[in-house]
Each structure stands twice: as C-alpha cells, then as structure tokens.
Amino acid sequence: MIFAKRALLPSGWVGNVRVTVDGGRIASVTAGAAPAAGDARVDTLLPALANLHSHAFQRAMAGMTEYRAAGRESFWTWRDLMYRFLDRLTPEQMEAIAAQVQVEMLEAGFASVGEFHYVHHQPGGAPYRDIAELSSRIMAAAAETGIGLTHLPVLYSYGGAGQAPLQGGQLRFGNDVARFARLVEAARDAARDLPGDTVVGIAPHSLRATCPEDLAAALPIAGDAPVHIHVAEQPREVADISAWLGARPVEWLLDNAPVDGRWCPIHATHMTETETAALARSGAVAGLCPITEANLGDGPFNGPQWIAAGGAFGLGSDSNVRISLTEELRTLEYSQRLRDLARNVMVPGAGSVGAFLYDGAARGGARALGRDAGEIAAGRLADLMAVDTGHPTLCALSEGQILDGLCFAAPDGVVTDVWAAGRHRVSGGRHVARDAVAVRYRQAVAALVSAA
Ligand SMILES: [Zn+2]
Numbered sequence: 016m017i018f019a020k021r022a023l024l025p026s027g028w029v030g031n032v033r034v035t036v037d038g039g040r041i042a043s044v045t046a047g048a049a050p051a052a053g054d055a056r057v058d059t060l061l062p063a064l065a066n067l068h069s070h071a072f073q074r075a076m077a078g079m080t081e082y083r084a085a086g087r088e089s090f091w092t093w094r095d096l097m098y099r100f101l102d103r104l105t106p107e108q109m110e111a112i113a114a115q116v117q118v119e120m121l122e123a124g125f126a127s128v129g130e131f132h133y134v135h136h137q138p139g140g141a142p143y144r145d146i147a148e149l150s151s152r153i154m155a156a157a158a159e160t161g162i163g164l165t166h167l168p169v170l171y172s173y174g175g176a177g178q179a180p181l182q183g184g185q186l187r188f189g190n191d192v193a194r195f196a197r198l199v200e201a202a203r204d205a206a207r208d209l210p211g212d213t214v215v216g217i218a219p220h221s222l223r224a225t226c227p228e229d230l231a232a233a234l235p236i237a238g239d240a241p242v243h244i245h246v247a248e249q250p251r252e253v254a255d256i257s258a259w260l261g262a263r264p265v266e267w268l269l270d271n272a273p274v275d276g277r278w279c280p281i282h283a284t285h286m287t288e289t290e291t292a293a294l295a296r297s298g299a300v301a302g303l304c305p306i307t308e309a310n311l312g313d314g315p316f317n318g319p320q321w322i323a324a325g326g327a328f329g330l331g332s333d334s335n336v337r338i339s340l341t342e343e344l345r346t347l348e349y350s351q352r353l354r355d356l357a358r359n360v361m362v363p364g365a366g367s368v369g370a371f372l373y374d375g376a377a378r379g380g381a382r383a384l385g386r387d388a389g390e391i392a393a394g395r396l397a398d399l400m401a402v403d404t405g406h407p408t409l410c411a412l413s414e415g416q417i418l419d420g421l422c423f424a425a426p427d428g429v430v431t432d433v434w435a436a437g438r439h440r441v442s443g444g445r446h447v448a449r450d451a452v453a454v455r456y457r458q459a460v461a462a463l464v465s466a467a
Pocket residue numbers: 068070131245281333334
C-alpha cells in the first residue's frame with residue numbers, strides 16, 4: 016500500500032493520501048489519512064503515463080545516425096541505416112534490448128508501453144518456427160521488467176505506396192493478412208503467460224505498407240483492442256499516398272476506415288486544418304513522439320487546432336533515441352513555441368501548460384493502450400508514479416506549479432517510484448533489475464556492433 020504526502024486526484028491536489036491496491040487495481044483512495052506500517056511512503060503521487068509508441072530495437076542505434084554523409088540527411092536515409100542494422104538482430108538481442116528499454120521507461124515514469132512491433136521474421140524473410148518468436152521476446156522482457164505491455168503486432172506487406180514489393184531489410188517485416196492473423200493469434204496465446212493487464216492490439220504499419228483491401232481485411236482481427244497506424248509523418252509520404260489513392264493519408268483514413276476512439280494515429284504531423292479538426296472529433300488519440308519527431312526532422316504537430324477541436328493525445332518515445340518523460344513533454348510544447356513564436360501554446364484558454372499536458376497524456380495514453388488507467392481513482396489500474404518535490408528543480412514551487420516544474424525544469428531523476436498495475440518495480444529511482452538487465456544489454460549491443 017502507498018502513503019503519499021500529496022497526490023493528484025481527479026478533483027485536484029489532496030494531502031496525506033493512502034492508496035490501497037488489489038489485483039493490480041486501485042482498491043481505495045483515502046485523503047487525510049495516516050500511514051500504516053509497511054506502506055511505501057512517497058512525496059507526491061501522480062498517475063503514471065503510458066508510453067504509447069515504441070520500437071524497442073531502435074534503442075540500440077541511438078547516437079549512430081547523427082552525422083552528415085554526402086548530401087542531405089533525411090528520415091529516409093536514417094531508415095536505410097535502420098534496415099541495415101536490423102539485418103543482424105537476433106531474438107536474444109531483441110529481448111535484451113527490449114528489457115533495457117523497458118527499464119529505462121519505468122525509471123523515467125512510464126508504467127506501460129505500446130510496442131509497435133514490426134520485426135517478425137528471420138533475416139531474408141523466412142518465419143521463425145514459432146511465428147510469434149520475436150513477439151514472445153518482447154513479452155519475455157515485459158515479464159522480467161514488469162512494465163504494462165500493449166503489444167501491437169504490425170501488418171507490413173508492401174515496400175511503399177502503390178503496393179511496391181518489400182525489399183532488403185523490409186523482408187523481416189512482411190506478412191499477408193492471412194499470416195498476420197495467425198501471428199496475432201500466436202501473440203495472444205503467448206500473452207496469456209503475462210499479467211492480466213497485458214493487451215494485444217494490431218498495427219497496420221502505415222498506408223504505404225498496406226493497401227485499402229488489406230487494411231479492411233485486417234481491422235476485424237483487432238476485435239475491441241487498439242488499432243495503431245503511422246500516418247502523415249513525412250511530406251513525401253503525404254505526396255505518395257495522394258498520388259496513389261487520390262487523397263491525403265488522414266483524409267483517406269477518415270473517409271474509408273472506421274476511425275474512432277480505439278484508434279491511435281501515430282505522428283499525424285502533416286495535416287490540413289480540415290483533417291486536424293475531423294481527426295480530433297473522431298475520438299482517435301494522436302500518438303505524439305516529440306523527441307523522435309525532432310530527431311528525424313518530421314516537423315511540429317498542429318497542437319493549437321487539435322486542442323481547440325477537443326482532440327485527445329498521448330506521448331511515445333518511438334525510436335527511443337532518448338527515453339525521457341519530462342523531455343517528451345517539454346519538447347512537445349517547445350516545438351509549438353518555436354513554430355508560433357509564442358509561449359504557453361499547449362493549453363486551451365488560460366491555465367498551466369504542465370498540468371494540461373500531463374493530464375492529457377495520462378488519459379490519452381492509457382486509452383490508446385487499452386489500459387483502464389490515467390487517473391488515481393478506485394477501480395482503475397494502479398499505474399502510479401511518485402516524484403520528490405524536495406528536488407532542487409521543484410522545491411520552490413507551489414502545488415499549482417509542480418507539473419510545470421516537472422515538464423519544464425526537472426530531470427527524470429525526480430521520479431522515485433513507479434507501479435505498473437500495482438507492480439512496484441522502481442523505488443529510490445532505480446528499477447529492481449536495472450543492473451542485470453544492463454549487463455545483458457551491453458553484451459547484446461557489443462555482439463551486434465562487432466558483427467557489422
Ligand atoms: Zn514509429
């Protein structure tokens with residue numbers, strides 16, 4: 016059980032809060048309480064965020080693509096390097112990298128992750144004997160680290176818009192819809208060994224990696240689970256889809272797919288005003304990945320219009336070039352300020368930017384992952400994190416300023432404790448398995464690099 020000097024409840028800040036947990040869910044929340052023997056005592060308790068978009072293996076490339084080769088570096092040249100990198104990736108390495116990523120996410124304050132998982136097969140494209148071998152590796156990592164997992168097997172059938180054939184590094188991703196259905200079923204079977212908060216959804220990779228007929232055939236596989244899709248990340252992608260389908264990607268999806276609150280369009284960077292308002296009103300949760308979008312030169316999200324239309328959003332670390340909850344929050348707001356030459360952009364009307372971003376990302380992220388979380392309330396999953404407001408970056412702030420301090424001033428080191436569906440895996444800022452996981456990660460990456 017948990018005793019917090021203060022906690023952020025749906026009604027606002029409350030002092031001396033005791034939270035009890037049963038079966039991974041919050042059983043009771045009592046304000047004005049006294050601590051009991053054996054309680055984990057923390058300073059300030061918040062709903063933990065979901066990290067709604069990750070490609071775990073890309074963590075091992077961080078820092079390897081930040082030099083300029085001949086000509087102009089772009090998203091597409093970065094992708095070429097990524098394909099060459101994963102030509103050598105083994106299942107053991109995938110598991111070791113995923114575990115390291117998940118430990119870093121938990122220590123940063125994320126209780127759960129949406130793993131948008133698209134490397135399925137052996138180099139060259141032959142399936143493993145267990146078609147869900149690599150999904151099982153992600154799940155084994157989650158079993159070890161305790162992170163809440165929403166596993167999103169990816170349908171990736173084509174190498175580009177217009178049903179271009181898969182090439183090179185893409186062969187490890189490829190499935191037609193029938194084999195994809197078997198893969199999802201096998202992943203669901205594997206997930207039965209994980210805690211009950213585990214979710215298996217689906218992720219058609221993007222319009223350019225699928226086609227209208229396949230997308231329609233694949234959607235029923237999701238059932239009621241989340242549907243994630245990359246969309247409108249790059250101008251070239253918008254141009255390619257427009258030339259092929261006669262509509263911009265978001266425009267096409269809204270006209271041709273049953274986009275609703277189960278959907279999480281990832282990035283949604285390059286949208287017209289009409290697309291922005293219509294997608295926001297659909298109930299879909301915009302999956303924003305501010306650090307990666309900055310790193311890849313994608314461009315800024317249309318935040319003011321999205322918020323004005325009541326759009327939901329959450330945060331993802333995508334390429335995992337850096338895993339930081341506080342930096343994702345501030346990079347999102349700073350991308351807006353740099354474009355608009357204005358301050359305090361991501362908040363409707365008047366109010367705290369930090370509070371709006373944090374609360375929005377908590378609720379939207381949980382919804383995007385199919386997790387009944389995002390607020391500290393009885394019945395919800397106990398996805399919780401604690402910060403130390405005695406830290407020098409926070410100690411001068413009033414209660415109303417704590418989330419602004421967290422977003423704009425604090426390092427992730429202010430996070431002391433994290434619970435994922437009640438699993439208390441981070442305390443004193445350290446994940447319980449940090450050292451063992453790091454040892455295996457170093458070995459895996461050393462082997463990968465030496466094979467280059
Ligand atoms: Zn992505």
